[in-house]
Amino acid sequence: MKIDPDSTVDLSAQIAKAIRDAIIAGDLIVDQRLPSEAELADHFDVSRPTVREALKRLAAQSLIRTQRGATGGAFVNRLRFEDAYAQQVTTSILLLSMNAVSFDVACEARYALERACAPLSAERRTPDQLATMRAEIHRQGQPGLTDEAFCASDVTFHRALVDGAGNKVLSYQLAGAVEAMQPLMNMITFTARSREEIVALHTDIADAVEAQDAPTVDAKLIELEAYTRKLAHSVVTARAKRAAEKEHKTA
């Protein structure tokens, strides 16, 4: 592990990269202890604060964990699916909000991915996952539910569907897509009528998944996507109309 002290790049960034590369290459294996901060500072010929900045960078990516005390130190972390989820969700949300991604594009991506899981889910779903879907459908039907709570329940429902595929890699990849959509979905105000419509489609999907009827699941997801996009468009249109009226009044 070497760094270039003459580079214009931060020393801490270089050190972080060197260690990260060593982990990716397998030179440092899971649960292995890194040298102490003092030893690393000595090795790279930098001060301890600089080493610490590098270690914090790695900790931010869940690549290492640190322990205090006599046998403490920095250890290569086993990257868990849950940690990776959390990071991916944060990243995806920011990506969508900062890059003016349209509702349509995000929605298309989300449903395309979800439909990829659907056939596997229809085949393998567990009773647990079916129960979760039913429970969320019930929750969504209750009056007095806020729009936020409705959306959150929607996410839970769809995550159960995705998890039904019984493929952790798929679940991980989709976590970002499904959850990142939530802030966009929250812009929609659901009328009692539209909630009814969505609950009906959810029920159809749950029924088809239970019956292991993949083609119907796919068809209903397509319907749901179309309906979701329609709702979003009506929100956008209504908003534009209000803006135009306001413009008219002031003029």
Next chain:
Amino acid sequence: MKIDPDSTVDLSAQIAKAIRDAIIAGDLIVDQRLPSEAELADHFDVSRPTVREALKRLAAQSLIRTQRGATGGAFVNRLRFEDAYAQQVTTSILLLSMNAVSFDVACEARYALERACAPLSAERRTPDQLATMRAEIHRQGQPGLTDEAFCASDVTFHRALVDGAGNKVLSYQLAGAVEAMQPLMNMITFTARSREEIVALHTDIADAVEAQDAPTVDAKLIELEAYTRKLAHSVVTARAKRAAEKEHKTA
């Protein structure tokens, strides 16, 4: 933005979280300058090194960038698709390598996602993307190509297919899945015969995409997935056999 000095959690981690939350909530917008390190230290009532550790954590996630000089400081970064993409690839690779994800599970996930893109790609692919696919097919047919180069070309081919969907969110989500598979794919040694087979399937896929024939693309991807898994199994079997023979000799 507040922190709890009595918490057992690192101060730098708390500060990083406070700032991250502010960014996610939209309280800090893109390109906005954060207070200087000294001001942040003052605000949170900690020392400058502690603030710096927090900022490095955020920098590791591409949430901020720093500039030196008179008008320098830390700025909220516009998270670009490329940055998010790079992080996702690293995370996915580590996730797969550290969690003993089987080839089958990873392969299933990858092709399920890729098939989700295929219909959109068949509809929207640009001449550019078709040209890339053709070029990679040509490269894959050349003798003397190392297994690593063959795999790299494979990744480029499939990325062109995914990008053909013309949906940045989809491309981003799939980047991890496709590239994270590469280390696993690299375990396979390709015979001349198996390369021929793969190139033939790639050609069929490119033809079908060009002809905007989505069902055929889907069918050929299913074939390719089955063939890839067969190849991987034969590698595993051969390896097990060699190990058994070695065991027999020493016994």
Next chain:
DNA sequence: GCCAGATTAAATGTCAGACAATAAAATGTA
């Protein structure tokens, strides 16, 4: 007045040394 160069100021990057907090291991004692 205007431009080029020198100066200044503000910010991050880095360092050195110190002390606090923690947790395990070593040690002492009943």
Next chain:
DNA sequence: TACATTTTATTGTCTGACATTTAATCTGGC
């Protein structure tokens, strides 16, 4: 042996300083 105490290694944090970078400002000459 069992338990309390001390030691020790390590990370967490602070203070203060200097180096480096960069833009803005000042200054002198034309």
